[in-house]
Amino acid sequence: MAIQKFTTLRSTCVPLPVENVDTDQIIPARFLKATSKEGFGDNLFRDWRYDKQNKPIAEFVLNNSNYSGSVLVAGKNFGSGSSREHAAWAIAGFGFKVVISSFFADIFKNNALNNGLLPVQVSAEFLQKIFDSIEKDNKAEVEVNLEEQKITLISTGETESFDINNYKKTCLLNGYDDIDFLLSNKEKIEQFEANRKLAL
Amino acid sequence: MGKTLFDKVWDAHVVSEIEGGPSVLYIDRHLIHEVTSPQAFAGLSERGISVSRPERTIATPDHNVPTINQHLPIKDVLSATQVETLKMNTEKYGIRHFGLNHPYQGVVHVVGPELGLTLPGMTIVCGDSHTATHGAFGSVAFGIGTSEVEMVLASQCILQPKPKRMRINIDGELGKGVTAKDIILYIIAQISASGGTGYFIEYTGSAIRNLSMEGRMTVCNMSIEMGARGGLIAPDEVTLNYIQGREFAPKGEDWDKLVEYWKTLKSDDDARFDWELNYKAEDIEPMITYGTNPGMGLGITQSIPTLDSIEPATKTSFAKSLKYMNFEEGSAMIGKRVDYVFVGSCTNGRIEDLRAFANFVKGHKKAENVVAWIVPGSKQVEKQAIEEGIDKILEESGFELRQPGCSACLAMNDDKVPEGLYAVATTNRNFEGRQGPGSRTMLASPLTAAASAINGVVTDPRKYL
Ligand code: SF4
Numbered sequence: 001m002a003i004q005k006f007t008t009l010r011s012t013c014v015p016l017p018v019e020n021v022d023t024d025q026i027i028p029a030r031f032l033k034a035t036s037k038e039g040f041g042d043n044l045f046r047d048w049r050y051d052k053q054n055k056p057i058a059e060f061v062l063n064n065s066n067y068s069g070s071v072l073v074a075g076k077n078f079g080s081g082s083s084r085e086h087a088a089w090a091i092a093g094f095g096f097k098v099v100i101s102s103f104f105a106d107i108f109k110n111n112a113l114n115n116g117l118l119p120v121q122v123s124a125e126f127l128q129k130i131f132d133s134i135e136k137d138n139k140a141e142v143e144v145n146l147e148e149q150k151i152t153l154i155s156t157g158e159t160e161s162f163d164i165n166n167y168k169k170t171c172l173l174n175g176y177d178d179i180d181f182l183l184s185n186k187e188k189i190e191q192f193e194a195n196r197k198l199a200l
Numbered sequence: 201m202g203k204t205l206f207d208k209v210w211d212a213h214v215v216s217e218i219e220g221g222p223s224v225l226y227i228d229r230h231l232i233h234e235v236t237s238p239q240a241f242a243g244l245s246e247r248g249i250s251v252s253r254p255e256r257t258i259a260t261p262d263h264n265v266p267t268i269n270q271h272l273p274i275k276d277v278l279s280a281t282q283v284e285t286l287k288m289n290t291e292k293y294g295i296r297h298f299g300l301n302h303p304y305q306g307v308v309h310v311v312g313p314e315l316g317l318t319l320p321g322m323t324i325v326c327g328d329s330h331t332a333t334h335g336a337f338g339s340v341a342f343g344i345g346t347s348e349v350e351m352v353l354a355s356q357c358i359l360q361p362k363p364k365r366m367r368i369n370i371d372g373e374l375g376k377g378v379t380a381k382d383i384i385l386y387i388i389a390q391i392s393a394s395g396g397t398g399y400f401i402e403y404t405g406s407a408i409r410n411l412s413m414e415g416r417m418t419v420c421n422m423s424i425e426m427g428a429r430g431g432l433i434a435p436d437e438v439t440l441n442y443i444q445g446r447e448f449a450p451k452g453e454d455w456d457k458l459v460e461y462w463k464t465l466k467s468d469d470d471a472r473f474d475w476e477l478n479y480k481a482e483d484i485e486p487m488i489t490y491g492t493n494p495g496m497g498l499g500i501t502q503s504i505p506t507l508d509s510i511e512p513a514t515k516t517s518f519a520k521s522l523k524y525m526n527f528e529e530g531s532a533m534i535g536k537r538v539d540y541v542f543v544g545s546c547t548n549g550r551i552e553d554l555r556a557f558a559n560f561v562k563g564h565k566k567a568e569n570v571v572a573w574i575v576p577g578s579k580q581v582e583k584q585a586i587e588e589g590i591d592k593i594l595e596e597s598g599f600e601l602r603q604p605g606c607s608a609c610l611a612m613n614d615d616k617v618p619e620g621l622y623a624v625a626t627t628n629r630n631f632e633g634r635q636g637p638g639s640r641t642m643l644a645s646p647l648t649a650a651a652s653a654i655n656g657v658v659t660d661p662r663k664y665l
Contacts (some may be wrong), residue, residue, distance in 0.1 A: 167221025
């Protein structure tokens with residue numbers, strides 16, 4: 001089953017300059033009761049986005065019409081805490097295709113990649129430059145080129161390269177899915193089982 | 201060059217490697233619960249494939265279950281549906297399921313070890329970040345997302361890049377009133393909520409060796425709270441004594457052969473770690489958190505840092521945390537208001553935790569201003585607590601033993617700390633709203649929870665010892 005392909009993307013950004021954004025904030029536990037992957041985008045950052053009366057909180061960036069686009073830019077250690085993949089579903093479901101941070105939690109990174117959402121890890125300095133340029137101009141754009149593993153700040157032309165392992169890159173560029181790959185390894189897996197000596 | 205314990209277990213499970221990519225890793229034990237598995241099963245049926253090795257997966261509902269009147273149908277429709285979906289999926293694919301009211305039901309990370317399903321040298325995964333708990337047995341255990349749950353169901357394998365290795369050594373003797381929970385809260389406070397990202401941690405040193413199996417689980421459990429992929433401890437006599445004779449533990453010749461193998465499971469003397477840290481047990485006092493991530497912790501006699509002392513990049517987040525908690529910078533932790541006390545979870549919901557709490561409160565009374573929830577981690581823990589008379593001790597002191605589940609650890613059931621109120625919790629996360637929208641959590645050990653519950657404010661347990 002294919003995931004959505006990703007090649008390049010040029011977009012305005014939504015800034016969230018907060019550190020340690022944990023997955024409990026991205027999608028609070030009480031919204032994890034669904035049995036499908038649909039609809040989580042509606043509750044993305046629920047408790048930062050709406051007050052108790054379900055009224056949008058004006059100061060929160062997702063409620064600010066000055067900011068839009070399919071790139072979320074966040075502070076360091078994004079996606080920490082719970083392993084809930086619902087966090088990636090919520091971000092993708094809301095319409096984001098890329099999350100930029102200077103640091104991602106491991107499990108979140110895997111979950112994002114498995115859903116065609118690209119985590120782009122940049123240096124702390126570059127992250128600051130992105131925040132600065134959005135502050136100057138809310139329509140500031142970035143371009144993310146997966147093939148070349150490059151991110152460019154359009155306003156200044158500054159560029160930084162980012163890491164992604166080759167396998168995941170190929171998957172994203174082509175829309176391949178891990179399970180298809182694992183199923184194609186069936187023989188190797190059976191051989192591994194047959195060669196084991198211990199009853200673990 | 202020698203190998204680390206982590207390398208030994210990991211390498212023994214590599215089916216194949218992808219160049220410049222992750223390894224195909226074989227999984228010995230797969231644990232599932234109701235929240236992170238339904239979409240994985242749905243994925244299987246969309247693909248028209250089945251579960252590859254159903255005997256290697258074990259299921260139990262824990263996150264959504266009520267902690268009173270478990271014999272009645274679950275009232276919350278969505279919770280009931282998730283719990284029912286787990287039952288249907290496990291029946292459909294022939295997966296062992298300890299459902300609600302089954303004598304083995306409980307928090308998945310409490311259930312695995314107590315039934316002898318968690319063994320040294322295994323790879324263990326679960327769609328839950330606290331899978332790290334099982335590392336206490338010398339297994340490579342880590343949390344995964346739902347896509348990965350689907351991978352394991354489909355192929356019994358997972359694609360994983362190999363983490364780096366870290367060793368954290370703690371030597372010396374713990375002081376009075378200092379527990380395994382304080383060790384781990386101390387470490388996280390030292391290296392921050394993201395300091396361990398990319399690493400798998402081996403815990404060593406005399407302070408770790410001297411812990412019971414349950415204490416070791418508490419330590420490994422919170423490895424994820426510093427961002428680490430997992431944590432592990434080399435198996436020893438304590439480990440073997442704990443496992444032997446448990447329901448699903450290997451027996452007879454299988455046992456003997458495994459014991460031989462398990463004796464080889466330790467880091468070689470010349471093994472290389474990417475990062476090593478050393479701490480002294482004597483430096484650790486009972487710990488408590490003051491902020492909204494588990495790295496924001498300090499010794500209970502200390503005061504919250506002042507804004508000036510925080511590095512510039514972190515100032516905004518620090519201020520946001522204090523605002524959420526409604527705590528003053530520079531103020532003392534002792535004496536802070538407590539409305540709720542929660543004892544339970546996969547961090548501190550095992551029998552030793554309940555015992556420690558009960559022994560502590562015995563002869564005292566719960567403070568009137570405090571609502572307390574004492575929730576065993578599993579049916580087995582509940583049963584043993586009742587056999588030992590812990591429920592009676594609790595009752596005499598004004599507490600009540602509830603029924604097992606995750607409960608107020610993440611508040612997916614009815615056990616929610618109301619908005620703006622303060623809880624001292626033996627759990628692992630103090631994130632905003634973790635224990636209910638607007639709730640304010642201070643993480644601590646069962647002893648600190650007990651002292652605070654009887655004194656009605658944040659209290660140093662050593663005051664009573
Ligand atoms: S007890 Fe808490 S941390 Fe542990 S599995 Fe349940 S919700 Fe997660």
